[in-house]
Amino acid sequence: MPVIEVDHLTKEYRLGALQSFKQTLLNTGRRLIGKPVAERPLFKALDDVSFSIEQGEVVGIIGHNGAGKSTLLKMLARISTPTSGSVKVNGRIAPLIEVGAGFVPDFTGRENVYLNGAILGMSRTEIDRKFDEIVDFAEMAEFIDTPVKRYSSGMQVKLAFAVATSVESEILIVDEVLAVGDIGFQRKCLSRMEGMINSGGRTVLIVGHNIRQLERICTRMLLLKHGRLDSDDQPGKVSKRFLDETTLHPEHGEKNAGLNPNVATGDIEVESIQILSNETVEGTPLCRLFADLQIQIRLKVLHTQSNVEINFGLHNPEMVFMTKSSTSLVEKEVPLSAGTYVVDITIPKLSLCPGTYGIGLAIYDWMRRPLWAGNRLGWLALESPAGIHPLLPQSTLTYLPTDWIVTQSNTLANPIAETTSSS
Amino acid sequence: MTGLIRNLFQYRELVCVLAWKNVTLRYKQAYLGIAWAILKPVTLMLIFTLVKTFVGIESGDVPYPILVFAALMPWTFFQESASEGVSSVVSNTALIKKIYFPREIFPLTSVLTKLVELCISIFILAGLMLWYGMVPTAHIVWAPLIIGYTILASLTIAFVGAAINVYYRDVGQALPVVLSLLMYASPVIYPLQLVKDKLLLQQAAGEWSNALYTFYTLNPLAGIIDAFQNVVLRGLPPDFGAMVPGAILIAVLLPLSYLYFKRAESYFADVI
Numbered sequence: 001m002p003v004i005e006v007d008h009l010t011k012e013y014r015l016g017a018l019q020s021f022k023q024t025l026l027n028t029g030r031r032l033i034g035k036p037v038a039e040r041p042l043f044k045a046l047d048d049v050s051f052s053i054e055q056g057e058v059v060g061i062i063g064h065n066g067a068g069k070s071t072l073l074k075m076l077a078r079i080s081t082p083t084s085g086s087v088k089v090n091g092r093i094a095p096l097i098e099v100g101a102g103f104v105p106d107f108t109g110r111e112n113v114y115l116n117g118a119i120l121g122m123s124r125t126e127i128d129r130k131f132d133e134i135v136d137f138a139e140m141a142e143f144i145d146t147p148v149k150r151y152s153s154g155m156q157v158k159l160a161f162a163v164a165t166s167v168e169s170e171i172l173i174v175d176e177v178l179a180v181g182d183i184g185f186q187r188k189c190l191s192r193m194e195g196m197i198n199s200g201g202r203t204v205l206i207v208g209h210n211i212r213q214l215e216r217i218c219t220r221m222l223l224l225k226h227g228r229l230d231s232d233d234q235p236g237k238v239s240k241r242f243l244d245e246t247t248l249h250p251e252h253g254e255k256n257a258g259l260n261p262n263v264a265t266g267d268i269e270v271e272s273i274q275i276l277s278n279e280t281v282e283g284t285p286l287c288r289l290f291a292d293l294q295i296q297i298r299l300k301v302l303h304t305q306s307n308v309e310i311n312f313g314l315h316n317p318e319m320v321f322m323t324k325s326s327t328s329l330v331e332k333e334v335p336l337s338a339g340t341y342v343v344d345i346t347i348p349k350l351s352l353c354p355g356t357y358g359i360g361l362a363i364y365d366w367m368r369r370p371l372w373a374g375n376r377l378g379w380l381a382l383e384s385p386a387g388i389h390p391l392l393p394q395s396t397l398t399y400l401p402t403d404w405i406v407t408q409s410n411t412l413a414n415p416i417a418e419t420t421s422s423s
Numbered sequence: 424m425t426g427l428i429r430n431l432f433q434y435r436e437l438v439c440v441l442a443w444k445n446v447t448l449r450y451k452q453a454y455l456g457i458a459w460a461i462l463k464p465v466t467l468m469l470i471f472t473l474v475k476t477f478v479g480i481e482s483g484d485v486p487y488p489i490l491v492f493a494a495l496m497p498w499t500f501f502q503e504s505a506s507e508g509v510s511s512v513v514s515n516t517a518l519i520k521k522i523y524f525p526r527e528i529f530p531l532t533s534v535l536t537k538l539v540e541l542c543i544s545i546f547i548l549a550g551l552m553l554w555y556g557m558v559p560t561a562h563i564v565w566a567p568l569i570i571g572y573t574i575l576a577s578l579t580i581a582f583v584g585a586a587i588n589v590y591y592r593d594v595g596q597a598l599p600v601v602l603s604l605l606m607y608a609s610p611v612i613y614p615l616q617l618v619k620d621k622l623l624l625q626q627a628a629g630e631w632s633n634a635l636y637t638f639y640t641l642n643p644l645a646g647i648i649d650a651f652q653n654v655v656l657r658g659l660p661p662d663f664g665a666m667v668p669g670a671i672l673i674a675v676l677l678p679l680s681y682l683y684f685k686r687a688e689s690y691f692a693d694v695i
Contacts, residue, residue, distance in 0.1 A: 013693065021591050074692065078523040081689035093523075102518050104444060106451045111444075118440035119522060 001090065002052035003171060003203045004076065009085035011046040011071055011227075045071040047227040048085070053220075055170075056201040060214035060235060062242055063224035069207045072224070073173055076205065091170030091203070094120060105149035109140055109159055112148050116163045130166045137192070138162035139185075158185055165192055172196065174206045193217060211239045211318070216395055236394045240355050247317045247356040247379055261374035267305065268336070268363055268371045271298040273378050275359075281381045284356070289384040290401070293350045297343040297361065304337045307366040312345055314357040315375060321360065322352055322397060351399040354384050354392075427681060430525040438528055442535040460540035461547050464495040471612055480613050485656050489551045493656055494611045494648045496548060497573050500541045501644060502602045504574070507533035508581025509588050510595050516695050526688045527681070530581040534574055541570070548655070560658035569650050569661065576643045576673055583680040586687040589695050608642055615649035615665060643669030 027037045046068045053059055061069050074080040075087050102119045103112050113134055117127040135141050138159045148156060174193075194217055197204050208214050214221065214235065221238035223230040231238050259270055276294040279286040287293050295312070313324035325345075327334050357380050362373035384392060392399070431438070450456045471491045475482075482490050511529035512519065519526070552559070580598075588594040610618065621627045622636040640646055646666030653659040 021593065079520065080692045102522070104448060106448055107444070111447070115440055115444055118437050119518065119524075121437075121524070123436055124440075 002088075003055045003057075003090050004053040004205075005086075005088040006049060006051050006072075006076075007086045007088075009046055009049045009072075009075060009087060010044065010083050011068075011075065011080070012042045012044055012083045014040045015043050016040045044227050046075070046082075049224075049227075049229045050085075051222065051229060051232055053203060053205070055203055058197050058204045058217055058219045059206070060218035060221045060238075061205060061207045061224060062209075062211060062214065062221060062239065063230075064246065066226075067224040068227040069224055070175060071227075073175055073205065073207055077173055089171065092121070093171045093173060094164070094167040094169035103148055103156065103160060106147055108147050109135075109144040109151070112159070113144075113163055116160065117167075120164060120167045121169075122167055126168070134159075134162045134166055137188070154182065154185075161189060165189075165196065170203060172202055172204045174204065174208075190217075211243060212397075215239050234394070243317045244356045244381065247358070259374065259377050261372055261377075263362075263370045263373040265371050267301070267303045267365070268308075269300045269302065270361065270363075270372055270377075271300055271340075273297050273359055273361065275378065275380050277380070281383075284379050284381045286381045286383060287350060289354060289382060289388065289399070290349050290351060291385075293347040293380075295345045295347075295359070297345070299336075299341040299343060299363075301336045301338050301341065305335065305365055305371070307333045307335055308371070309364040309368065310334065310343065311360075311362040311364070313360040314352065314380075315360055316397070317356055317358070319358075319375065322357065324360075349401050350382065351401050352382055353397050353399065354382050354389070356381050426685075427527060430527065431531065434524060434528055437524060438532050438535060441528065441532040442539065445532065445536040446539050457540075457543060460543045464492060464499050464544055465547065467495055467499075468492045474612075481617060482614060483616060483657075485557075485652070486555050489548075489555055489557070489656060490614060490652060491612065492548060492551060493652045494609075494614075496541060496544050497570070497647050497651050498606060498609060498611050498644060499544075500537050500570070501573050501577050501647070502606070503540075504534040504537035504577040505580040505584070506595075506598050506602060507537060508577060509584035509598055511581070512585040512691060513588050513592070513595065513695065519691050519695055526691060527582070527684060530578060530585050530684075533581065534577055537577075538570075538574070552656075557656060559655060562654040562658055562660055565654040565661055566651065569647055569654065572643070572670070572673075573647050575677055576647065576669075579673055579677045579680050582677075582684040586684045589687065589691055605642065605644070608639070609644040610648050614652070615645060615662070618645075619665075637668050640665045641668045641672055643673055645669060 030037050049068075049072065061072065063069050071080070075082055076089060077093055078089075102116055104115060107115065110131075113131060114124070114127055118124070122130075135144055138155075138161070140155065140159055140162075143151065143155065148159075151159075190213065193204075196202060197217060206214060206218065218235045220232070221235040222232050223238045223242050231241055259273065261270070274296045275285040275287070276296055277285040277287055308327075310327045311324060312326075313321045315321045325347075358376045359378040359380070360375045361377055363371045365371050446457070450459060453459060468488055468491050472488045475487050475491075480487065508530040511533045512526060515529055584594050584598060606612075618639055619636070622632045622639070626632040628635050643666075646662070646669045649665055650661035653661055
């Protein structure tokens with residue numbers, strides 16, 4: 001039996017401000033005498049969404065801003081009611097819609113733990129039992145009797161997270177709370193979340209923008225797009241689809257056809273960066289995993305440079321550079337006198353994870369002062385050759401180009417069981 | 424209505440914790456702490472006693488200050504729990520938008536908070552009775568029931584008011600004005616006996632007198648205040664005649680008020 005069943009769920013909001021009392025009265029009067037009423041336009045935050053979740057699944061919900069993720073969580077947590085369709089939930093829900101909801105600044109940490117625990121549905125004895133563990137996890141023993149208004153925001157969030165995650169429930173709903181505290185605490189949170197997920201078959205729903213993190217903890221992913229359920233599949237597939245889409249059809253109108261450098265002193269101009277590929281997907285050059293990637297850059301040097309360093313790199317849609325290379329590694333000196341140049345770069349056996357990548361390029365002079373530099377100078381789509389994809393291990397950013405040799409070094413005298421191996 | 428009682432039982436700890444929060448929060452960082460709770464009834468008592476020296480108000484055989492204090496106790500409790508109840512949902516916007524529990528928790532918590540403050544007043548009342556050498560009779564067992572009835576009267580206003588207040592904040596603005604007017608229509612400054620004598624004995628409004636008295640007692644506070652004074656100070660049983668019209672009104676309106684609240688509840692998070 002599914003733990004959560006969402007059936008043709010639709011939620012509409014009226015755009016614009018709430019009507020005044022006078023307007024409401026007037027409209028009621030108009031309706032009574034059968035005259036048309038000026039209705040405010042409707043906005044579909046969720047549009048006919050259906051899915052069901054079994055016990056123990058860890059489901060990530062992703063999508064761009066305003067796709068309906070939080071609205072969906074609100075429906076599941078019963079905070080808001082659907083316009084049409086239904087939501088069925090079997091089990092106790094602990095909603096972490098936002099950690100620290102209901103924290104009172106004037107109360108001490110201790111008082112807030114009890115208050116927040118009660119709000120999240122814990123009994124007093126339950127909180128008593130877990131109190132030390134909560135304080136311990138939040139690293140707050142020293143400050144627990146200080147009013148929360150004197151805490152730093154990081155301290156507040158740490159305490160709130162510790163309380164919220166100690167609720168015992170069958171279903172856990174999490175909205176963007178993994179990004180709390182410093183790196184050390186984030187790692188701690190993540191391992192606590194993973195611990196909660198792995199023990200006791202809890203069902204977890206997580207909304208977030210940290211796609212890689214979600215990919216790691218989830219067993220399934222839902223992609224919402226303008227209120228509709230766009231895809232519902234394995235985390236790797238859905239996140240790739242989402243990232244590819246946001247790169248190829250950016251929501252924020254930054255589709256960058258031109259070369260927009262961050263730095264350009266005017267000494268060198270980059271005229272074009274071309275990916276030499278025969279295939280394209282939706283206008284973006286397509287490359288294959290483990291195939292050679294060839295890139296051609298055309299430069300115009302206006303002022304002669306005695307020695308330059310050219311750096312080339314590939315970054316993912318989240319602007320993290322996956323890999324870089326530099327001329328300083330291979331050549332002793334690259335002198336450029338005024339004129340035009342063609343730079344050919346070959347990357348043998350490209351072994352990045354399938355997805356979309358942006359090109360970054362930087363040119364420095366002999367003092368290592370930047371002459372020309374920029375990111376997102378072009379995009380390339382990387383796909384695995386047909387047939388290989390199901391064999392690739394998931395949840396990684398790059399693949400090691402590996403040679404494997406498996407040799408038998410000895411034989412067991414009494415094999416425990418016959419093992420068959422395919423040759 | 425059974426849903427209300429079941430929820431109340433299931434979420435009793437939360438109601439208590441939230442009430443504890445309200446009480447503690449209000450007097451946190453205040454040197455005098457919860458003693459402030461008695462400030463309002465005591466000040467009003469002093470003012471009314473002062474006024475009484477200019478305008479003669481017949482208070483029977485009970486000293487006027489204690490009579491007016493005993494009236495102010497249920498009145499202040501009613502007034503404050505109703506108005507706090509009405510604003511309770513809106514003032515908890517952060518919780519409403521983030522987490523679910525039955526929304527009637529908020530008005531209920533407000534009433535419970537004010538009940539705690541009422542208990543503080545009881546000590547003052549006991550002190551006054553000691554001062555005037557008054558001894559309560561067995562009829563004092565009615566007092567908790569009368570307070571219980573006052574709770575129902577406050578909730579009648581709190582539920583419907585809180586729900587409408589989410590859509591139109593006008594309610595929160597208008598209620599204090601309406602309630603302060605209602606105080607003059609309730610036997611706070613003057614005893615109910617005065618109204619009773621005027622209308623029922625002297626028939627001051629002619630043939631309308633009896634109807635007018637029934638209309639006056641339709642205000643549940645008329646019966647409540649008089650009954651509270653009777654059982655605590657006068658050593659008499661409650662005057663049920665003065666309570667019936669108000670009680671019928673509450674019995675009809677409370678379920679309606681609660682149903683309206685429950686119907687509006689599911690849109691609180693969207694509208695608030």
